[in-house]
Amino acid sequence: MLSATAKETIRATLPAVGAAIDDITTLFYRKMFTAHPELERDLFNRGNQKQGGQQKALAGAIAAFAALQLEPDQARVDLILSRIANKHASLGIQPAQYQIVHKYLFQAIVEVLGDAVTAEVAAAWDEVYWLMAETLIAMEAGLYRAAGVADGEVWRQVRVRERRHESADAVSFVLTSLDGAPLPSFSPGQYLSVGVHLEDGARQIRQYSLSSAPSSGDWRITVKRVGAHTLPDGSIAPAGEVSNFLYCNVFEGDVLDVTTPFGDLVLQDDDAPLLLVSAGIGCTPMMGMLSHLADTADRRAISVIHADRAPSSHAHRAELAELVDRLPFAVMHRWYEDLGARSPEDRLREGRADLGEITIADGTRVYLCGPLPFMLGMREALLDKGVAAQNIHYEVFGPDSWAAAPA
Numbered sequence: 001m002l003s004a005t006a007k008e009t010i011r012a013t014l015p016a017v018g019a020a021i022d023d024i025t026t027l028f029y030r031k032m033f034t035a036h037p038e039l040e041r042d043l044f045n046r047g048n049q050k051q052g053g054q055q056k057a058l059a060g061a062i063a064a065f066a067a068l069q070l071e072p073d074q075a076r077v078d079l080i081l082s083r084i085a086n087k088h089a090s091l092g093i094q095p096a097q098y099q100i101v102h103k104y105l106f107q108a109i110v111e112v113l114g115d116a117v118t119a120e121v122a123a124a125w126d127e128v129y130w131l132m133a134e135t136l137i138a139m140e141a142g143l144y145r146a147a148g149v150a151d152g153e154v155w156r157q158v159r160v161r162e163r164r165h166e167s168a169d170a171v172s173f174v175l176t177s178l179d180g181a182p183l184p185s186f187s188p189g190q191y192l193s194v195g196v197h198l199e200d201g202a203r204q205i206r207q208y209s210l211s212s213a214p215s216s217g218d219w220r221i222t223v224k225r226v227g228a229h230t231l232p233d234g235s236i237a238p239a240g241e242v243s244n245f246l247y248c249n250v251f252e253g254d255v256l257d258v259t260t261p262f263g264d265l266v267l268q269d270d271d272a273p274l275l276l277v278s279a280g281i282g283c284t285p286m287m288g289m290l291s292h293l294a295d296t297a298d299r300r301a302i303s304v305i306h307a308d309r310a311p312s313s314h315a316h317r318a319e320l321a322e323l324v325d326r327l328p329f330a331v332m333h334r335w336y337e338d339l340g341a342r343s344p345e346d347r348l349r350e351g352r353a354d355l356g357e358i359t360i361a362d363g364t365r366v367y368l369c370g371p372l373p374f375m376l377g378m379r380e381a382l383l384d385k386g387v388a389a390q391n392i393h394y395e396v397f398g399p400d401s402w403a404a405a406p407a
């Protein structure tokens with residue numbers, strides 16, 4: 001808990017720090033990467049840095065955490081920190097690294113806010129930083145312990161046993177251990193990190209959700225290649241680095257560096273009715289969940305909604321239908337923006353997904369994954385249909401600035 005003095009100082013300075021937090025985090029990363037170029041090259045996601053997503057996520061998390069010290073809401077604090085701790089664990093972040101972040105973050109605060117940072121102000125924000133850092137360090141230690149690894153020792157080599165095209169742009173990789181022993185089980189919905197060495201010498205890391213059943217002894221990920229595309233301002237965004245590397249270069253028999261699975265979008269341990277809503281490559285955590293439900297002969301009511309550009313771009317299309325068929329009380333609704341020559345039929349529609357026809361039973365838990373605008377639209381519609389906010393769980397395939405956003 002913050003001291004009473006720090007609380008008052010935070011209350012007085014939060015508006016000014018909040019207004020400058022984006023500048024602070026941008027300068028922080030610039031300073032940290034100048035002093036430690038290896039962090040930008042080999043640990044942080046440089047695509048997120050270029051797009052500004054990570055700066056926004058860090059700014060949002062710090063501002064929200066500080067505000068939550070003044071108006072406590074433990075559920076929100078837990079959501080924000082658990083999201084970060086799982087991401088950190090999947091990157092093998094270690095306690096000593098918090099000193100490095102502290103050093104450059106506070107240099108950036110002083111440089112941006114200037115004389116406003118009196119000794120008292122610096123001490124109060126220092127308390128906020130270490131409260132957040134120590135909570136994260138403890139959560140990360142708990143995650144490492146639960147995974148049976150030493151702090152930060154999350155990396156292992158695996159062999160690609162099988163590579164398969166799952167749609168025009170997506171390939172799956174079935175991963176096995178090098179010595180043939182079964183790979184550890186995971187919770188359905190979790191992800192792992194993959195680290196690859198790129199041509200310019202950088203080692204870049206990305207996360208991929210596990211799209212297979214958790215206790216099969218193998219892990220499967222499905223990677224959609226990100227092509228170059230035009231941005232709203234007319235400039236061209238380059239093709240994704242890691243997804244294209246994996247798509248173009250990794251085949252059966254190759255060895256990959258991956259981490260132990262982590263992630264907090266997991267099926268809760270209850271038998272609430274389920275609504276799984278995905279768009280595009282957001283189908284992957286749902287494939288993990290449905291495989292688990294089918295393997296455990298689950299008998300609850302399950303609705304599966306998937307939206308995609310076209311049947312040809314829908315990764316795991318046939319496998320999804322098979323899984324739904326194996327579940328006695330599951331129904332599937334699909335929307336494709338372009339159905340091609342096919343005619344719409346019951347539960348197969350052309351256009352954007354909507355929840356109009358879907359009946360949602362009381363107490364339903366919803367799992368969402370897809371592009372952020374899709375998830376925001378679905379969340380609105382779910383709240384309108386009376387689904388409780390705490391029953392809507394989601395995964396963002398990038399830095400999550402949603403968790404810390406005001407409700």
Ligand SMILES: Cc1cc2nc3c(=O)[nH]c(=O)nc-3n(C[C@H](O)[C@H](O)[C@H](O)COP(=O)(O)OP(=O)(O)OC[C@H]3O[C@@H](n4cnc5c(N)ncnc54)[C@H](O)[C@@H]3O)c2cc1C
Pocket residue numbers: 045046047048050051191206207208209210222223224225226227228229236237238239240241242243244263281284285395396397398399
């Ligand atoms: C928890 C989690 C689970 C995930 N699960 C999956 C999954 O199951 N399957 C899957 O395919 N993906 C998944 N992802 C996404 C995945 O981690 C990668 O983000 C994705 O593969 C793109 O990585 P990349 O290296 O190819 O692209 P990057 O090189 O990181 O580029 C990302 C974006 O930034 C843009 N960009 C890069 N540089 C610039 C610039 N200078 N200016 C403007 N724009 C730029 C690129 O055009 C691209 O759109 C998941 C992400 C998370 C966080």
Ligand code: HEM
Pocket residue numbers: 039043044045046048049054057058061062083084087088091093094097098099100101129132133136398399400401
């Ligand atoms: C109190 C201190 C810290 C806070 C508040 C913080 C906050 C965050 C947040 C909000 C994210 C985005 C999570 C998401 O993807 O949803 C993140 C990711 C990340 N953090 Fe931290 N972090 C802290 C300390 C550290 C430290 C010490 C390191 C190690 C040097 C670190 C390395 C990373 C990396 C590599 C990512 C992923 C970046 C990316 O994928 O773009 N963080 N952190």
